[in-house]
Amino acid sequence: MTSVLDVWRWVDPAARIASGSVERLQRPVRGVDRTRAAPPHLPPRSEGHLLVVDAHIVTGGLEALVAAVGEAGLDPAAIWVAPATNRRFEDAGAEVPILSGELPPAEVERRAARHLDQERGELASFAAGLRLAAAEAALADLQPAAPAGVVADRLRRGVAVSIGGDLAALTPRHAGRALATRFAAFHGRRPAMEEPRVAAIERRHTRDGLWLLERRIEAGGRPASAWIFDDLPLARVDEVALEALATTLRALLRRPSAPPSPHAERRLPPSTGDPLQDTLLAVARSNGRIAPAARILGVHRNTVLHRLRRASAELGIDPRRPDDALRLLRKDAED
Incomplete structure (x- = not known):
């Protein structure tokens, strides 16, 4: 079954565990409940559910919240306090995991319930999108x-x-x-x-x-x-x-490495002797792309980005702009 940890990481990976046992994060989640009112107006008794609690009703700290939940006879797999923007909670001293994040409670409830119902499909869609994004990054x-x-x-x-x-x-x-x-x-x-x-x-x-x-x-x-x-x-x-x-x-x-061409060095333009100018020309010749320019120069792409920021600040030139690139290439051809 889907665990507390699985729901947490899917719904909001930026949320944090405010209290409770890390080992209890492996407990299965059987459903989702939500309360908008302060105790004792809690959902009906249910075991192993994720209890989503509106943060504005948590006025006595997490220890009081856990006590109220226990008095109501609830045994949630975990409690999620939302939204907990700019709030830090003291440990409740209980085993039940208590999560807190910045998403609104209605959104936490909606995402959690949908994931419990459609976990396999959501993970497959996520994997397909991630493979595509990773492949695009690798090609660049x-x-x-x-x-x-x-x-x-x-x-x-x-x-x-x-x-x-x-x-x-x-x-x-x-x-x-x-x-x-x-x-x-x-x-x-x-x-x-x-x-x-x-x-x-x-x-x-x-x-x-x-x-x-x-x-x-x-x-x-x-x-x-x-x-x-x-x-x-x-x-x-x-x-x-x-x-x-x-x-x-x-x-x-x-991917096979391209065999070195005996004409490769002759195809590369000669250095101007100025690393900044070489970088501007390399980016212009690469149609504004950073990674190919970095390979031409034999430097890390962050070095190229740093030089571009410097050129923009000092010279007002950015070869990623078509007009600037054409101007640089035209001037280099004239020289």
Whole structure:
């Protein structure tokens, strides 16, 4: 059945656990109830439901809310207080998980109920959209970090890719750089990667509190793995996203490298001696695209973006604008 964790991660991954046991997040959710009125006007007795509570009625803190729920004979799988914008709650000292987020309560109720009813279809649609977005990112920048960054942004989780035992991409979640450091340390302690096993997702929980999903990939004769990591348990939507990432990475890693052309260096224009001017011309020749310009220059795409910001501020030129690009190319041809 769908767990509290699965509902939470689907409805609002930006929500947080304000109180309760992390282990209880694995409890199944059998339905959704909502209360708009302060206790004792609570929904009828139900077991294993998600109880959505309007935040404005939580005036006595979470401990009082849990006590009222218990006195009413309710046994919710979890309680979701919404919207809890700019509110911090004290721990209620109870096992029941209490979530809080910024979505309105009606939206939490609607999304949760629909996911319980249509979980398989919603996850399939999510996977298809994510595969498309990851593929587009990989086409724009032929590096594992590109699709990994898309997945990390969608999930609000840390994502990593290792190839041949070495980290090829490490994308922390928002405000989660310390977790990325812990993951890098964990990855560095691992023994040399053995031969890839039958395709499957492996779950792990490290001693220093990292929750991990690993998906082994074999592509181009090189063993590789895609990872998702966080300091909270990982849900079904994370597994679906990891499979989508693995599909993109497999295609990316199997892509044959173009053989070096003996005329390649002659086709490249000579350097002007000014890195900023070289960058402007490279972006103009690449029709305003950053990744191809970075490959021409042999620098990271962030370096190109930094130089473009500097050129815009100092010179008022941006080669991503067609007029500026034509002006730059015309001037270069005249010189």
